[in-house]
Amino acid sequence: MRSLREALSGIRRAPALTVLSVMAIGLSVFSIGLFALTAHNIDVALSDVEGRVEVVAYLRDDASEELIEIARHEIESYPEVESARYVSKVEALYEASRELTEFSDVYSDLEVNPLPASLEIALRPDFRTPVDVETVADRVTSYHFVEEARYGREWVDRIYSLRRVAGGAAVILGLSFAFGAALLIGIAVRMSVLARAREIAVMQTVGATDGYIRRPFLIEGLMTGLGGGLLALALTFVTYQAVERTLVSLAWLPDLWTAAGLAFAGILGMLAAGRAVRRELRRLDVY
Amino acid sequence: MRSLREALSGIRRAPALTVLSVMAIGLSVFSIGLFALTAHNIDVALSDVEGRVEVVAYLRDDASEELIEIARHEIESYPEVESARYVSKVEALYEASRELTEFSDVYSDLEVNPLPASLEIALRPDFRTPVDVETVADRVTSYHFVEEARYGREWVDRIYSLRRVAGGAAVILGLSFAFGAALLIGIAVRMSVLARAREIAVMQTVGATDGYIRRPFLIEGLMTGLGGGLLALALTFVTYQAVERTLVSLAWLPDLWTAAGLAFAGILGMLAAGRAVRRELRRLDVY
Amino acid sequence: MVQFRSVTKSFGGSSPAVLDVSFHLRKGEFAFLTGASGAGKTTILKLVHMLHRPSSGEVRVSRYSSSRIKRRDLPDLRRRVGYIFQDFRLLENLTAEENIAFALQVTGTAKAKIAPRVRKLLNQVGLAARAQAFPRELSGGEQQRVAVARALANEPLVLLADEPTGNLDERASSGVFELFRRINASGTSVLMATHDAELLRRHRNVRVIELEEGRLVFDSAGDPVA
Amino acid sequence: MVQFRSVTKSFGGSSPAVLDVSFHLRKGEFAFLTGASGAGKTTILKLVHMLHRPSSGEVRVSRYSSSRIKRRDLPDLRRRVGYIFQDFRLLENLTAEENIAFALQVTGTAKAKIAPRVRKLLNQVGLAARAQAFPRELSGGEQQRVAVARALANEPLVLLADEPTGNLDERASSGVFELFRRINASGTSVLMATHDAELLRRHRNVRVIELEEGRLVFDSAGDPVA
């Protein structure tokens, strides 16, 4: 209670400094927020693209529909496979003419349908690695009525390296931004401690214990951190809304992330404050 | 000279504060730098994609090669047109089979070549707007041996709206980051002035003029700003190198931009310092 | 209560601020600490408060010794030793009464007891009318009296007063001095640094410890180490 | 040189710090400003230095008037009026000699002249040995003497001294006082706030202006407005 009151009065005593600290922390956590938003949306987009990883087995024109149906069931029971869809020659032509509008005229002129029937095999989320895709493709090719299995090897590899790189970049950039934020919080709190160095020295001479002196600063650091975190959250949300309305549709951050961000800002503020006060206390007293 | 020496001694007197200010400014100008890098590369990428805006005129199978060659010359003399390239039926088939590997087997099975010959018309940089593209397409369609002119209307429109939105976002984000940087510089300088409020008051009582008191702070602000700018430049370059090596090939910022960024940081530091000192001077004296 | 044994304090300069000083201030004793400007009076008081560590020798205050005291014991020591600083050391952001109350809060005094105690102290130093003023709104002498009241707040075992009447006129000076005598009569030891020759002349019965360039050159109580 | 005409200064509290004060300190005159703690001595000195603006009345110093002076004229005024503050106001980051040199730099004194002048001033206040020390390394009396040296640096037309001997022993006090007399003899007006009754007694021939609760209650020079 006393510490809280003191912390509040500390803030009241130097409101400009506190507002500035909150803004500094807010801005730096905001950059983390922006980054998290970007990362999260890359993630969403990636898992969307990844969902399209599939193996296509082109079938001989002479394969009987019954055999194909049996094979389709077998394939669907593979542990790696989510679903297998049969695409007849007619459907293939239709889809091709729809997807490739430039050639729709060409196709309608054709007398024979040159496109083969196929099985489009979608994989389960956990089995979309290059290795699993190749395994499925190999097994499927062993059916005698399968002409060829394609799976865009390069495409699969690319998605995976992209996710790995994105993950690495996320960690590196996230850490460096967090470092920047910690730095700024440290600056802010250190300033507020320095601004009260005289006060601290006087408290020591009056017989206040280290803990007693430290506590209000810790609480002040926590509150400043949380304030900065909330500001960052607000800024991130405004940015999210602005981009959502003008540019592209975005996913908002998971609640867990925002909660973690707030907790991070608060704890960072408290730790930075604690460190700054401890150093100041040791500097001021000779024992 | 005196001011420079004073500014240096000011920095020497409170090295921690100065280092922290430089770091704060560095971090915020760094975010501008990151943004500039992104914007510049979007720009480069856009102009690359834009270079591919073209009108394709599909030709009747019965058009004579001489007429086509005459028409091609005529079209190349349009003010909007950069070049017009004749693509024969054979070339068309070859290109199609190369670009659409999935269907290469199919094409090789064909007995007749279903693809038409065409003129691929590239536009000059200044005439790639939706309106110009449509004008060219319309004029080309008036040749009797032109079956149809395609130009991906939607595609052109999209590029244009993307560039507009990117431009807008660049200005808005750039401004808000600049605001953040100005804020941080203001904080830093204000702290350094506050830390010397007593010194300023004493100088006033000893009879120093406002200009005399202000000058070292202005120079200190300028140097702090430039220091922060250089730090930001270094950070941006390191990021550029890191991304370049691990992710994608990037273009480095034009020299003019980096020079402007440095000047911006320096001037911002000086102005923020000037403002802070002026306020302090008025606050301390009653006349 | 306060015991110096061959204490030397050097700040690294050519000559030490305090050189081989020994004396013993007993419980309930009153002593003037005198000497020219720069003789080492403030340094001696700060050694008692353990704001300086002796370069050699030992300072004992109550049950604490400068050579054995732990960092965590300092607050307890300083609550028992009231200190009126030569430069006052008031908190700029607190009013006169808050500055005094602060010393009581720090020691965990019950809230209900603080307000009446502060009022009594302000009255004793003649500042009741300026209770709400901030240090920068107080005259030099008024600030000094706030410092006096704060040092007395916790009823210290030892009172250290550094030139406590330097900014006071004759009447206010005697007021503060009489206050010290009353405090002293109730059992508190008092060590008062001063170069008010007039004061020394008027109170010839009070013990005088005199310094000259850091050395103890005269002690009216005789035996230096006891 | 310094003229007060019915000057009142109120800080918004119940009673003004200075109330309807008039006096005239002539060129080359020496006067003690005396009165109890809180009587208004420092406020009067700050009014002369134009650190306060009178609530009513007019303060004239040399050719400047409190009612007409412009912000840009303040530096010139303050260079002509030396001020020894009650709380010294030294720059913490500068050594003793740098603090004195600073006052000379500010007025644009030629570099070559600064060093010898500083040395002379330090000698005059008896601090040559502590020239390189920072304020926190100086005793109270030593800081006060640095403040004295700084106020004299620019050979002011008027010297304002606020309790300049409050932290000094008798010998150092007389030293500083003799210095003031010499400065005064060379044409500088001196207004010295003090409650050192002893000093007043010893110099009965010097003009005394006495304040009581902000009012001028005694002026040994007689005519209040001249």
Ligand SMILES: Nc1ncnc2c1ncn2[C@@H]1O[C@H](COP(=O)(O)OP(=O)(O)OP(=O)(O)O)[C@@H](O)[C@H]1O
């Ligand atoms: N922190 C310090 N660093 C270096 N020298 C110091 C420090 N503190 C004091 N001194 C020097 O030690 C000597 C004694 O100082 P001290 O403050 O004890 O004197 P004092 O007797 O209180 O004088 P005064 O009556 O002027 O206050 C002085 O010469 C002073 O300059």
Ligand SMILES: Nc1ncnc2c1ncn2[C@@H]1O[C@H](COP(=O)(O)OP(=O)(O)OP(=O)(O)O)[C@@H](O)[C@H]1O
């Ligand atoms: N800035 C201020 N705001 C409010 N009150 C003030 C201010 N400055 C001075 N006072 C009050 O005005 C009165 C006169 O103060 P002043 O400092 O002039 O006294 P003084 O004669 O110098 O006393 P001392 O001998 O104790 O230094 C005091 O009661 C003081 O509290």
Ligand SMILES: [Mg+2]
């Ligand atoms: Mg002292």
Ligand SMILES: [Mg+2]
């Ligand atoms: Mg005063």
